[in-house]
Amino acid sequence: MGRFTRYLIHIVQPTRCIGCGKVVYSHQYFCSHCRTQLPHIALGECPWCGKNDQTDCNCENDFELLFPCNAPFHYEGCIRQGILTIKKGTETRGAAVFGKIMANRVARLYGTDFDGIVYVPVTKKRLRQRGYNQSRLLAKAIADWLDLPLLDNALVRLYDAPDQHRSSRHSRKGNVFGVFEANAAAVAGKRLLLVDDVFTTGTTINECGKMLLLADCDSVCGITLAMAKPAKNTTNDQQEQRMV
Numbered sequence: 001m002g003r004f005t006r007y008l009i010h011i012v013q014p015t016r017c018i019g020c021g022k023v024v025y026s027h028q029y030f031c032s033h034c035r036t037q038l039p040h041i042a043l044g045e046c047p048w049c050g051k052n053d054q055t056d057c058n059c060e061n062d063f064e065l066l067f068p069c070n071a072p073f074h075y076e077g078c079i080r081q082g083i084l085t086i087k088k089g090t091e092t093r094g095a096a097v098f099g100k101i102m103a104n105r106v107a108r109l110y111g112t113d114f115d116g117i118v119y120v121p122v123t124k125k126r127l128r129q130r131g132y133n134q135s136r137l138l139a140k141a142i143a144d145w146l147d148l149p150l151l152d153n154a155l156v157r158l159y160d161a162p163d164q165h166r167s168s169r170h171s172r173k174g175n176v177f178g179v180f181e182a183n184a185a186a187v188a189g190k191r192l193l194l195v196d197d198v199f200t201t202g203t204t205i206n207e208c209g210k211m212l213l214l215a216d217c218d219s220v221c222g223i224t225l226a227m228a229k230p231a232k233n234t235t236n237d238q239q240e241q242r243m244v
């Protein structure tokens with residue numbers, strides 16, 4: 001494509017900042033303001049409490065995670081907006097750059113010694129309605145960057161859960177039980193990287209990982225683009241949830 005053609009396309013359909021929607025140059029993903037406001041999670045920093053995740057905190061246990069999980073960003077500000085934009089289907093360019101950042105985090109944290117990349121699936125019905133699954137878009141981008149196979153038939157979602165961002169923490173907990181099925185033929189004996197867009201309560205990614213482990217995969221490491229900071233009463237919530 002020539003420079004002039006690109007220019008014309010930019011005029012008709014300007015490139016926009018993934019974070020705030022401001023018009024940017026066609027090679028840019030974020031405007032200069034959003035670039036400086038990205039809510040990074042440092043390597044080695046606990047995403048939930050901000051302390052050193054190896055020595056000073058026990059948060060992974062609080063979430064009852066069956067495998068390690070990490071993310072390069074907090075779920076706030078322009079990252080939150082960026083994910084919403086991807087979900088609305090108005091921006092698929094974001095997946096490429098987000099996937100690159102996630103791949104970089106994976107390589108530094110876990111290494112790249114995986115047999116395949118899997119992702120949290122949506123139901124066939126949801127896929128037909130929306131046309132794509134944003135977790136698959138991210139997983140595909142990571143697979144491309146790390147040159148690893150994307151395993152499309154590893155997990156199946158049998159039912160739609162209620163909208164996770166609207167339902168309360170309590171109804172969210174447990175509403176994914178029995179929702180996912182893992183394909184043992186595709187995953188047995190494999191070291192897997194499991195991808196999702198946002199980690200909120202961890203229930204969804206944990207359930208997917210559990211099904212993969214039950215299907216005899218060798219190991220699971222989790223990566224999401226963003227992690228939500230827990231609400232203030234999280235500890236109480238989780239204590240109560242354990243009692244029921």
Ligand SMILES: [Zn+2]
Binds near residue numbers: 020022030033
């Ligand atoms: Zn912006």
Ligand SMILES: [Zn+2]
Binds near residue numbers: 046053057059060
């Ligand atoms: Zn912590």
